Ligand SMILES: Cc1cc2nc3c(=O)[nH]c(=O)nc-3n(C[C@H](O)[C@H](O)[C@H](O)COP(=O)(O)OP(=O)(O)OC[C@H]3O[C@@H](n4cnc5c(N)ncnc54)[C@H](O)[C@@H]3O)c2cc1C
């Protein structure tokens with residue numbers, strides 16, 4: 299089982315930009331919550347009796363090792379870090395992930411449903427296509443029996459129950475489980491676990507998409523906030539504003 | 549060729565497809581605009597497509613009665629390569645964003661996700677989209693010859709049907725077997741206008757107190773306004789509302805003319821789905837709730853009192 303780990307800005311922190319690019323140099327980075335769900339699910343499958351290693355895989359800068367260490371402390375058996383400062387778009391990145399999956403003979407890949415930094419939903423599907431595997435996205439429940447995964451996932455207009463034979467790529471979302479926190483003994487144990495470093499060169503990938511600018515465009519809001527102690531008066535005033543000033547209601 | 553994979557429902561083209569046509573027309577890259585329609589009983593949608601496209605390609609068959617990422621991506625990629633499409637445009641719905649990466653890999657194309665603008669100039673395609681939970685506007689560029697892009701709903705004006713009647717062709721496809729079996733589904737139908745098409749969205753959070761509170765306050769107000777109904781993750785998880793109504797990072801993204809948030813705190817994951825709304829209105833008893841930071845209008849007060857007063861005021 300392979301779980302993909304990405305390191306992103308802590309959701310509680312505000313984004314900063316400098317010279318037209320997001321500046322993360324002094325920001326707190328954490329494992330993407332979406333990836334925590336994937337890792338937790340893999341750990342639960344293993345604890346439920348599936349005889350398989352859980353490998354955490356990350357592609358990114360040196361700092362990403364922190365998130366991979368966290369993955370090991372949560373319970374992953376080992377980790378692979380493909381170190382690069384190059385920002386690879388998900389389609390390019392999927393080539394690296396698929397290659398590692400082949401090397402590791404993975405049969406199940408868990409991947410975040412949407413990256414909290416690039417808001418991308420593409421990595422899981424692109425990896426599945428490269429491996430010629432099926433995919434199920436946005437899963438909210440998962441179980442594995444005799445190489446068949448069953449579960450629930452969200453679709454455009456509701457929920458579906460599905461089943462799919464391994465190998466497969468599964469993408470996660472909030473609500474799939476409640477990820478565990480690494481305990482102190484496990485953090486210490488994790489220091490002895492294997493965290494293998496690889497270089498990007500051997501994968502022969504080039505980014506296909508270049509970021510040419512990043513800007514925070516905060517829409518100026520009017521912020522006309524009324525006191526609601528007198529509910530009827532506040533409601534009347536708000537309706538007046540929406541009708542005659544904003545002109546959004548008739 | 550610019551290939552558009554149409555979104556449609558109940559025999560009609562969805563609004564998103566008309567928006568994508570505008571995106572294609574404004575792209576600035578030559579070639580005819582072809583609309584591909586995958587589905588079952590799509591005669592009506594195909595006829596509508598003929599009024600806005602140069603060519604309509606139709607695959608009307610039982611296999612397409614139900615969406616599947618592998619079937620859709622195989623079909624779109626095959627038609628794109630046979631037609632030598634340099635640009636493939638797909639809706640930014642959940643399914644569109646799910647199968648488009650597979651199309652990009654098959655075509656060895658660059659993928660631009662959820663774009664709000666798209667331009668071809670000087671042998672490169674540039675685009676904009678939102679990142680960091682929709683807090684950052686990012687400009688991206690690719691020199692790739694072939695691109696696949698998903699188009700964010702609501703980012704382009706809907707194209708008006710013209711007087712031309714494009715030719716329609718049936719297409720032959722080599723399709724893979726379905727590997728993901730759907731063994732049950734609970735699809736949520738609503739008699740209301742859909743979230744992505746509504747001018748006004750009334751959304752409720754935990755502050756409405758209960759499922760009944762939601763019905764009374766949020767649906768009550770939406771009824772008066774002819775609005776769509778949205779919900780936060782917190783109350784979808786609590787089972788008060790169906791997932792199809794969820795707005796946010798892991799739900800739908802909306803940008804209506806007015807978004808009215810009732811008893812919603814305004815967590816970043818929720819904001820990421822609605823912060824581009826033209827006007828934001830918030831009602832919350834906590835004056836420090838983050839939702840007020842993005843609100844144009846608001847009332848600090850108890851939703852149990854304010855919302856019935858609003859409904860009353862609208863009835864008059
Ligand atoms: C990976 C991830 C993805 C997520 N995706 C989403 C998503 O897609 N969409 C989403 O919404 N959330 C999402 N969340 C959850 C999000 O972080 C918040 O927990 C959620 O949005 C909170 O919902 P809420 O505003 O209804 O509840 P709360 O945060 O509990 O807010 C309730 C508000 O109601 C107010 N209130 C209470 N009683 C009254 C009253 N009587 N009158 C007036 N006001 C009252 C309170 O002051 C409070 O501000 C996600 C979280 C994670 C980690």
Ligand SMILES: Nc1ncnc2c1ncn2[C@@H]1O[C@H](COP(=O)(O)O)[C@@H](O)[C@H]1O
Pocket residue numbers: 304305319320322356357358359362383384385386391415509
């Ligand atoms: N392939 C990748 N995997 C994980 N993180 C990455 C990857 N590529 C770039 N990053 C990081 O994501 C952040 C945003 O990158 P950028 O938007 O290019 O400034 C930076 O911290 C990058 O180092």
